[in-house]
Amino acid sequence: xxxxxxxxxxxxxxxxxxxxxxxxxxxxxxxxxxxxxxxxxxxxxxxxxxxxxxxxxxxxxxxxxxxxxxxxxxxxxxxxxxxxxxxxxxxxxxxxxxxxxxxxxxxxxxxxxxxxxxxxxxxxxxxxxxxxxxxxxxxxxxxxxxxxxxxxxxxxxxxxxxxxxxxxxxxxxxxxxxxxxxxxxxxxxxxxxxxxxxxxxxxxxxxxxxxxxxxxxxxxxxxxxxxxxxxxxxxxx
Amino acid sequence: xxxxxxxxxxxxxxxxxxxxxxxxxxxxxxxxxxxxxxxxxxxxxxxxxxxxxxxxxxxxxxxxxxxxxxxxxxxxxxxxxxxxxxxxxxxxxxxxxxxxxxxxxxx
Numbered sequence: 001x002x003x004x005x006x007x008x009x010x011x012x013x014x015x016x017x018x019x020x021x022x023x024x025x026x027x028x029x030x031x032x033x034x035x036x037x038x039x040x041x042x043x044x045x046x047x048x049x050x051x052x053x054x055x056x057x058x059x060x061x062x063x064x065x066x067x068x069x070x071x072x073x074x075x076x077x078x079x080x081x082x083x084x085x086x087x088x089x090x091x092x093x094x095x096x097x098x099x100x101x102x103x104x105x106x107x108x109x110x111x112x113x114x115x116x117x118x119x120x121x122x123x124x125x126x127x128x129x130x131x132x133x134x135x136x137x138x139x140x141x142x143x144x145x146x147x148x149x150x151x152x153x154x155x156x157x158x159x160x161x162x163x164x165x166x167x168x169x170x171x172x173x174x175x176x177x178x179x180x181x182x183x184x185x186x187x188x189x190x191x192x193x194x195x196x197x198x199x200x201x202x203x204x205x206x207x208x209x210x211x212x213x214x215x216x217x218x219x220x221x222x223x224x225x226x227x228x229x230x231x232x233x234x235x236x237x
Numbered sequence: 238x239x240x241x242x243x244x245x246x247x248x249x250x251x252x253x254x255x256x257x258x259x260x261x262x263x264x265x266x267x268x269x270x271x272x273x274x275x276x277x278x279x280x281x282x283x284x285x286x287x288x289x290x291x292x293x294x295x296x297x298x299x300x301x302x303x304x305x306x307x308x309x310x311x312x313x314x315x316x317x318x319x320x321x322x323x324x325x326x327x328x329x330x331x332x333x334x335x336x337x338x339x340x341x342x343x344x
Binding site: 064 | 291
């Protein structure tokens with residue numbers, strides 16, 4: 001790694017590190033819940049290593065406990081992860097030129113926080129060279145992903161989550177608000193976020209968390225259309 | 238209890254499926270450049286996904302059995318305001334501090 005790439009790597013690490021506050025309790029909770037469901041420690045760890053996507057793991061676990069058919073479990077859990085296809089597309093303009101081996105690793109380690117933190121920086125600094133963008137992304141990864149394994153393990157072994165009085169359930173939405181609030185820096189971004197909230201409420205009746213995908217697609221269109229509208233107004237005074 | 242063979246089938250297939258979702262565009266598009274209209278839409282992925290992701294958790298929190306909770310609404314509002322004006326750590330701290338304070342005051 002060159003000195004510039006190295007400094008981009010550590011910058012990514014620093015920028016993503018606030019999210020350890022959420023990764024720690026969340027991954028511990030998964031360890032605890034999975035052990036309560038009767039899984040052995042190595043089984044809990046296998047799931048966290050193979051899937052590395054908390055929300056879908058909780059979904060799969062709950063449905064397996066209810067003895068839902070395998071197809072239903074898979075569809076529901078995969079639907080929760082569908083949003084990551086959008087992350088994957090959004091990363092193409094920035095790190096799509098990286099070697100295949102790196103892209104395989106980027107894909108495996110793609111989680112909400114690494115995506116959001118890196119794309120925010122890439123959008124703010126479009127001149128950042130691709131090699132540095134890749135390094136920055138892996139810096140973000142280092143801040144949160146190893147902790148995901150370690151704390152799932154800790155939760156599974158200790159078998160004790162952080163007590164519910166601390167309301168850490170709510171640390172998850174709060175941390176996501178902290179992720180997107182600073183991104184609302186232009187009218188199209190604000191419109192997209194508004195449509196996103198509205199869509200989530202209006203389509204809440206859809207099964208398998210599909211409201212998320214529908215709301216997100218509508219919000220992207222709304223953002224893009226607002227951007228086109230503003231451009232037209234500038235061109236035609 | 239979860240059946241062992243069901244657990245392993247689900248875990249392996251979910252792992253493969255999740256990886257394929259993540260790899261999809263990054264793997265297939267690679268160096269190819271996307272059309273301008275796609276780039277415009279992709280600029281809004283983050284602000285399109287995250288608000289929809291948290292809206293149900295804020296309005297109908299699982300911890301209260303889905304009942305709307307004023308303390309959590311206040312906390313979300315505080316995190317949002319601080320997030321827009323300051324930074325990530327400030328937003329998380331403000332959100333959780335507001336939640337604890339509101340829970341204490343509202344009983």
